[in-house]
Amino acid sequence: MFSGYDFDVIRRSLPYLFREGMTFTVTLTLMAMTGGIIFGTLLAMMRLSRFKVLGLVAGGYVNLMRSIPLVLVIFWFFFLVPYIGAWIIGADQPVAVGAFLSCVITFTMFEAAYYSEIMRAGIQSIPRGQVAAGQALGLNYWQSMGYIVLPQAFRNMLPVLLTQTIILFQDTSLVYVISVTDFLGAAAKIANRDYRLVEMYTFVAVVYFIICFSLSYLVKILQRRIAIVR
Amino acid sequence: MIEFKKVSKWYGSFQVLKDCSTYVDKGQVVVVCGPSGSGKSTLIKCVNGLEPFQEGDVIVNSESVGRAGANLNRLRAKIGMVFQHFELFPHMSVIQNLNLAQTKVLGRSREEATEKSTALLKRVGLQAHAQKFPGQLSGGQQQRVAIARGLAMDPIAMLFDEPTSALDPEMINEVLDVMVELAHEGMTMMVVSHEMGFARKVAHRVIFMDQGEIVEDASKDEFFGSPRSERAQVFLSKILHH
Numbered sequence: 001m002f003s004g005y006d007f008d009v010i011r012r013s014l015p016y017l018f019r020e021g022m023t024f025t026v027t028l029t030l031m032a033m034t035g036g037i038i039f040g041t042l043l044a045m046m047r048l049s050r051f052k053v054l055g056l057v058a059g060g061y062v063n064l065m066r067s068i069p070l071v072l073v074i075f076w077f078f079f080l081v082p083y084i085g086a087w088i089i090g091a092d093q094p095v096a097v098g099a100f101l102s103c104v105i106t107f108t109m110f111e112a113a114y115y116s117e118i119m120r121a122g123i124q125s126i127p128r129g130q131v132a133a134g135q136a137l138g139l140n141y142w143q144s145m146g147y148i149v150l151p152q153a154f155r156n157m158l159p160v161l162l163t164q165t166i167i168l169f170q171d172t173s174l175v176y177v178i179s180v181t182d183f184l185g186a187a188a189k190i191a192n193r194d195y196r197l198v199e200m201y202t203f204v205a206v207v208y209f210i211i212c213f214s215l216s217y218l219v220k221i222l223q224r225r226i227a228i229v230r
Numbered sequence: 231m232i233e234f235k236k237v238s239k240w241y242g243s244f245q246v247l248k249d250c251s252t253y254v255d256k257g258q259v260v261v262v263c264g265p266s267g268s269g270k271s272t273l274i275k276c277v278n279g280l281e282p283f284q285e286g287d288v289i290v291n292s293e294s295v296g297r298a299g300a301n302l303n304r305l306r307a308k309i310g311m312v313f314q315h316f317e318l319f320p321h322m323s324v325i326q327n328l329n330l331a332q333t334k335v336l337g338r339s340r341e342e343a344t345e346k347s348t349a350l351l352k353r354v355g356l357q358a359h360a361q362k363f364p365g366q367l368s369g370g371q372q373q374r375v376a377i378a379r380g381l382a383m384d385p386i387a388m389l390f391d392e393p394t395s396a397l398d399p400e401m402i403n404e405v406l407d408v409m410v411e412l413a414h415e416g417m418t419m420m421v422v423s424h425e426m427g428f429a430r431k432v433a434h435r436v437i438f439m440d441q442g443e444i445v446e447d448a449s450k451d452e453f454f455g456s457p458r459s460e461r462a463q464v465f466l467s468k469i470l471h472h
Contacts, residue, residue, distance in 0.1 A: 132280055133317035137331035137383065138307030147330060151321050 009196045010203045021186030029169045032107035037161065039108060040115030045145065047120055065113035071174055077106040078178045099180045111168050118160050122153030159223040166215050170208065231256045231387060231418050232277055237286035239272060246272050247283060248442045259419045261429040264439035265465060270422040271391050273439065277420065278306045278389065291386060307335045310380025314392040316372040318364035324375050325360040328382045336383065350378040354408050370401030377408055387418035394425055424469060430454060438462040
C-alpha cells in the first residue's frame with residue numbers, strides 16, 4: 001500500500017526540520033506570546049480606564065485587528081514596516097527589517113488584540129473590593145494594578161492565555177506567505193525538492209497534532225489545579 | 231480629627247447622603263448604625279475618599295478630602311480601613327498582605343516591615359499563621375489579619391465598615407475583642423456596625439442614619455437611654471429584642 005512512498009525522507013530531513021524550522025516556530029511563538037500579553041494587558045487597562053479617549057483608541061485597535069484576516073496583516077506589516085521604520089528614523093530608504101523581526105512585530109500586534117480581551121475579562125473578574133482595599137492602604141493606580149489586580153487576573157486567566165498561545169503556535173505557520181522557513185516552511189521546501197509532498201505534509205500534521213494536543217492536555221490539568229487553589 | 235461638613239452625594243438623581251455633618255474627635259470611638267441602604271457605608275468611605283461626594287467636605291487632620299487635587303494616597307496611608315468582606319489579597323501570604331503597603335507606600339525595608347507585621351500578628355493571636363494564605367483561614371481569622379494590615383501602617387484613625395456582618399456568629403467575638411482592645415488603647419475609630427453590645431461597651435457616640443440622613447447623633451448613654459427620634463426608637467426595638 002505504501003509502495004511508492006519514501007518515509008525515510010522524514011528521517012533524513014529531521015535535523016533540518018527541527019533545527020531550522022521548529023526553532024523558528026517556537027522562538028516566534030514565545031516572543032509573540034510575551035510581547036502580545038504585555039501589549040494586550042496594556043490595551044486591556046486602556047479599555048477599562050476612566051479616560052474615555054484611551055478606551056476608544058484601544059477598543060478601535062482591538063476591533064480592527066480582530067476584523068482583518070491574519071494573512072493580510074502578515075503581508076501588510078511585511079511591506080509596510082520598512083517604510084514606517086524609515087519614517088520614524090527619518091531615512092529616505094525603507095529600512096531593512098528582515099523577515100523574522102517583521103514576523104515578531106506582526107504576531108505581537110495581532111495576538112495582543114486577542115490577549116487583551118482575555119486580560120480584560122481577567123481584570124473585570126477581580127472584585128471591586130480588592131482595588132478598594134489597595135486604595136485604602138494608599139497604593140496608587142500602578143501599584144494596585146501591579147501587585148493586586150494583574151497577578152490575580154493573570155492567574156485566573158492562565159488556562160485561557162495558554163489556549164490562545166496554542167492557537168498562536170498554529171497560526172505562525174502562516175508565515176509561509178512571506179517565504180519564511182518555519183517548521184511548515186522547512187517541510188514544504190523538502191517536499192518540493194524531493195517531490196515527497198504526502199510524506200512531508202503528513203508528518204508535519206502529526207507533529208503539530210502531538211504538540212498541540214499534549215499542550216491542551218497540560219492546560220486542562222493546570223485548570224484543575226488552579227480551581228483547587230482558589 | 232475627622233469632620234464632616236454638610237456632605238451630600240448623589241448616584242445619578244438618587245441622593246444617598248443628605249447634608250451630613252458630624253465629627254470624630256481624637257481617641258473617640260463613634261459607631262454608625264441604621265437600616266440597610268441608609269448610607270452608613272457610603273458615609274464612612276467618604277473619610278478616605280473611596281466614595282467621592284459632590285457637596286460639602288470632609289476634613290481629616292486639617293486636610294480636605296473633597297478638594298480637587300487632594301493627595302488621597304497620602305491621606306489613605308494614614309487611615310486604616312477594614313471591610314465587610316475582609317478583602318485580603320488571596321494570592322499573597324498573610325505576612326505579605328501586611329508587608330505590601332508598608333514597603334511600597336511607606337518605604338519601609340522588608341526586615342522592618344516583617345518585624346512590625348510579626349508583632350501585630352502576635353497581637354491579634356495569629357503569629358502561627360504568618361505563612362498561610364487567606365483562603366486557609368477562617369472568616370474571623372481573616373478579619374483579624376485585615377485589622378492587623380490596617381494597623382501596620384501606624385494609622386491615625388481606623389475605619390470599620392461592617393466588620394462582623396459577613397462572619398459566622400461564633401467568630402464575631404474574636405474580632406470584636408480585638409476592636410475593644412484597640413478602643414481601650416485610645417485608637418480613633420469610626421465603626422459602621424449593628425453590634426450594639428460593642429457600641430455599649432466602647433462607643434463614645436452613636437450616630438443613627440436613615441435614608442441618607444444623620445437622624446441622631448448622641449452620646450452612647452443618651453442614644454441607648456432615650457433616643458430622641460422615632461426612627462431610632464423603632465430601629466433599636468427591632469435589633470435589640472431578639
